Amino acid sequence: MASTTIEACNKGKMRKYSKLLEFENFASPDCHQSMCGSFRENIRIFLQDVAELEDYTVNGMPIWCILIVSEHNGVFPLYTIEETVQHSIHPFCDHCKLSGWGHHYVSKRRYHFIIPAKENRNKPLKGNFSELQNHNLHGLIHCNGYGHLICINGFKEKSIFDNGSDIMDLWDRVCTTLKAREISVSDVSKKGEMELRLIHGVAYGRSWFGNWGYKYSGGSSGVTEQKYDTAIQILNSLGLNKIINDFKNDDKGMEIKKIIDKYRELSEKPLITISDLLQYIIANPCRYESKTGDSPISFRTFVNLLAKGDCRWAARRLEHVLVVIIKLLKEHKDNNLDRKCGMSRHELREEARKSIGDTGLIDFVLKSIKSFAVNSQIIRRTINPSTRLVEFTIHDVVKEAEGLKWPISTIDSGCRYSRNKLEQAAKVVVNILKEHRDIDSMARQELRDRARECIRDTGLIDYVLKSLDNAIVGNQIVYRSRNPITKRIEFALESVTNQGSIENFEIISSTLDNEVGLEFE
Template sequence: MKKTLAGAFRDNVRVFLQNFAEIEEYTVGEMTVWSTLLFSQDEGVFPLYTVEETAESSPDPFCNHCEAAGWGHHFVCQRKYHFIIPEKENWNLPLDEIDETHCHYLYGLIHCNGYGHLIRVNGLKNNSNFFSADDTMEFWDRLCTVLKSRYISARHVSRKEAIELSLIHGAAYGKSWFEKWGYKFSGGSPGITEQKYGETIQSLGSLNLDSIVADLKNRSRNMKRIKEMIDVYRKFSGKPLFTITDLLRLMLVFESRVQKDVSNACKYGGSETGESSPMGFEKFVDSMTKDCRWPSRRLENVLYVIVGLLKEHRAKNGESGNAISRQELRDGARKSIGDTGLIDYVLKSIKCFTIDNLIIRRAINPYSKLAEFNIRDQEASNGATSVRLRLGLSLSRDIRFLYENVLSEYIESHFFLTNNYHFVKEWTIKREITKNNKMELTCKVLPSFDEMETELTRRLPPGEMVVVDPWITIGELRVAAQWALRDTYCVMDEFEVTQIGGLRRIEDEKVVYGTVGPGSEVWVRGRGFDFSTVIRYEDEGRK
């Protein structure tokens, strides 16, 4: 699913579940669970769970995340959806409970009005067995876009890994890690403004490396290593490094290149073999002999034939076309080896091994979903890594050391950086007719003066998004708005929209397009608020 769905979030999530998910045979706390199987070239198939929680049956229909994000005045939604990618060891197990403290790879929550919260992103370290944090955020951002979310808050919680990631990225690039995906600073500790946060992050990045050495000379027991590290990376860079920003950018960029080279050199899951690098030839043969009836010499013979076929294929097709399908490789091997069972066993066993300074690997083609084999020169496949090893650099360890022994020394004077604060991303409503010939509008209820004086004394919640054909009448828009409001909010379960327009009614016979523009906020009036329900505001009405 690549295209953004056409409706509002409350409708799009239903389309998504109906067409791209299957209902599980179990429930979690009496909540329905859907699973969507996703594919990663590195890890194969993994689940995305979607859990629908209804306010009517929920033990806690309110939302503390809305309250923290400043949305406590929103009406409680009829439904909210939990999106979860569990840790890898739980991929084949049922989802046992909805628990925000679990170390899921991804945990997001979106209310049916399109407002939601990114609660947890794991894989924060680049040696994760699955997604890096960037991979997870790319997926989450795409999911929110496809389903047409309206606002998503991301809370910088006081969790060690999240703080490290955010501040390291902030010092390197002058902005929060969340800002890479369009999130903007929304608020935090009292008195902390977006300007103050930005200025502090900028000041961290502008720290002069030579000044750091002088400042920490008598304050840090690791001063010798700090100076040596700066000198090594300056030598490696080949260009001047003046500030902590210069140093961190070099380290982060080079680390991503090393990760990519290692991944391209050998794309198989470390969890299958317990290794994170290609297996040596003899060790690979030994591992196969433990579980088969063939002697090692026959296994070696098949491997030599396979390597020969791969070399021949590369010579004909070049580096860019050196992948060969399993079936083609099997057919070629049968010309020299009569035992097809032996051939199949060896092909199945190959993941990634080295022979004569070559790397042989098996991977799944992301388009055909079929196994392919290729051959690469070991030095070419691992170029950035070999440079790192020659210089004695350990990037992940050095970045962490720099954070713990340099940045933390200066962060102490800016304690608010380790406190809770929020970033929010908005998906704007289109102010033009969409490609599907639809108009996106927000319908905002204007209560009566008596209602605002007695029952609805707080700031009015945001309008509800409706997507309609441009040529419908105002009367038909009134019906669409009524259905949307009833379907979305508990307090409006039986609400009747009596007019479009605030103080001045717009006649029902008029055509929407030309009367209101695409992307407009339209006031609606009506009757039927359920003031008897206790499920009114997301913050339980505490403010």
């Protein structure tokens, strides 16, 4: 039975040649100075120096394995498969035809570089390896030095890597060290429904792959490089004031203006063009929320919005699911001493399935929840800062708020700060927490550093942070707690509401999820 090198290492078997290479230094030119020839010569030296021949083949083709270790990504294999004309099912390269290299003769050998998906990294490669699209990395280089980046999956849950930049850095070092002549890539990546190359093109004047030297080669019919560059220049030079003016009479004009104004408020530098705006969003991947995002809507309003939208379930069934969810969250809260402890989406879904048979209905409701209130309690959907999982929480905000206040009246008699200074500093802290509401909580040190940008007196900041413990500032409750994992002091924010005002919240959007804008990895 075939076994991989990484599988053997995990089982502790002794191999004649098995060493781990550091990810940060792997395939760097300084480590392989002997590779000064052409690609066909360098690949032989490379495999001989750092790779180990596997004890199995795929369709008669030999496989080499290189084990790479990373502090963040653990140990993972990089496989190299040598495909020859004799063993190839497709001797002609379709990727060359798409890249305009159809005039090249078929090469005698080509090399596949593959980092398999996370769940397959301990398994031997199969004969259909070239057809799979779930590899973390699949690159191909012909022995003449021309190659193709076939697929890269560095953004998904099944990926070994935290982001796509890490895997692209690795691929770029391999191509540079082995002296590849030219590499093509078909840029079809998307962010939601938007072409990623358009977002980055408008923001930076180049695609995301342009960070590693990839340039425009060919587009759809009739699109030349000059036309493409001209279109990008026109788009990224569009002024934000002009965009606001052009859409002022449109249905979404007011929302567009709010988005632009919000990011201008957050940015330290002036945002003049749409290029400036997208660059800021990419560099600061926080979610913009309209003002209704901070305030919960009532239970009845929430049910009505669900039923009126694109929904195939009756209102009474939606209401039943919400009642079950509220009951589960209450029971979970009663069983946990930590007031801020929530239930993960998966945990809540599995518990709800015991009472509701329609999982599609449960998923629809959970996806729609943003923030709603019932009686004196508020149910919210948040992101756990430690696990990065979606969680649902329930808070008795009105009851908690009754006994809380900003402790100005109880300050020490020897305090050297005036009431006005303390209030101003507290408002600065609350505003910072509002800007970072999407991360659920903020470490004390990070909050302190941000406050120093507005307040020079660090002693004043420390005094205020020490005093803000379950305290009300304006219409916000500031919570201070210790993270059980990191052991650090963290601060979180909760809006103070009352039952009388919940029914009067303005509903700007017909959708339940008021998040607008873009999220980036």
